Amino acid sequence: MQPAQLLRGPVTPLPAPPYPTHATRFVDREYFSVVYRTAPEALRAVVPEPLAVTDPLVRFEIMRMADVDGFGPYTEAGQVISVSCDGEDGEYLHIMHVDHVGAILAGRELSAYPKTTGTPRLFTDAGALVGTLDYGSQRVATATMAYKHATLDTDVARARIGVPTFAVKSVPDYQGGLRICDLVRTEITDVTVKQAWQSPARLQLFAHVMAPLADLPVLEVVDAWHVVADLTLAPVHPVHDYLTQNRPRQNGPRS
Numbered sequence: 001m002q003p004a005q006l007l008r009g010p011v012t013p014l015p016a017p018p019y020p021t022h023a024t025r026f027v028d029r030e031y032f033s034v035v036y037r038t039a040p041e042a043l044r045a046v047v048p049e050p051l052a053v054t055d056p057l058v059r060f061e062i063m064r065m066a067d068v069d070g071f072g073p074y075t076e077a078g079q080v081i082s083v084s085c086d087g088e089d090g091e092y093l094h095i096m097h098v099d100h101v102g103a104i105l106a107g108r109e110l111s112a113y114p115k116t117t118g119t120p121r122l123f124t125d126a127g128a129l130v131g132t133l134d135y136g137s138q139r140v141a142t143a144t145m146a147y148k149h150a151t152l153d154t155d156v157a158r159a160r161i162g163v164p165t166f167a168v169k170s171v172p173d174y175q176g177g178l179r180i181c182d183l184v185r186t187e188i189t190d191v192t193v194k195q196a197w198q199s200p201a202r203l204q205l206f207a208h209v210m211a212p213l214a215d216l217p218v219l220e221v222v223d224a225w226h227v228v229a230d231l232t233l234a235p236v237h238p239v240h241d242y243l244t245q246n247r248p249r250q251n252g253p254r255s
Contacts, residue, residue: 036059047081091164160227
């Protein structure tokens with residue numbers, strides 16, 4: 001293989017790339033989201049500047065991907081935090097657990113999604129929609145809401161799905177430092193909402209050192225929704241470079 005071929009950006013391992021590099025289209029992506037109020041000091045400890053916490057709200061979500069270009073079906077769960085950036089309201093992607101290695105690699109390498117392993121599930125049980133997340137053999141989260149309890153306006157659902165999202169893109173160098181450390185922004189586009197529902201909900205989080213969702217404790221559940229939609233993920237773009245804009249000032253020579 002010639003160097004020019006490498007510079008065209010193939011994905012490793014070269015003989016069997018784990019994901020495609022084109023924009024990803026999702027068909028029948030199913031969201032179960034529970035929005036809850038948490039401790040403001042817990043959010044301030046994990047949300048990076050220049051993002052600002054406007055309201056101490058966290059959204060726990062389970063997403064079942066029914067049909068995804070280059071991946072097929074998989075399931076994902078995690079937490080996003082309500083924030084603002086330079087006056088724009090959005091969500092900060094805090095942690096995501098995924099049951100598909102290709103989706104983990106693509107999310108981390110092509111974008112900045114904080115994805116790691118886990119076993120999320122989304123299913124119905126005795127009139128309830130149930131979302132669970134296990135890490136290894138241990139239960140990390142259980143969420144429930146009434147199944148198709150009351151309709152949610154599709155415009156409201158589309159706005160919730162399309163909110164801008166922010167994440168930290170961090171790439172190490174070869175000496176143990178950082179080669180890239182950016183705050184990036186992305187959003188979901190070309191959204192077609194097929195179903196939208198809402199109902200009361202409950203959420204339990206369980207402490208785990210490798211899946212620390214419970215570090216953002218549930219104080220009050222304020223909303224829950226269940227949406228099925230087709231959509232496309234837009235590429236990320238940087239909005240803040242921590243390496244150049246937040247580099248520690250060097251002390252001058254001693255006299």
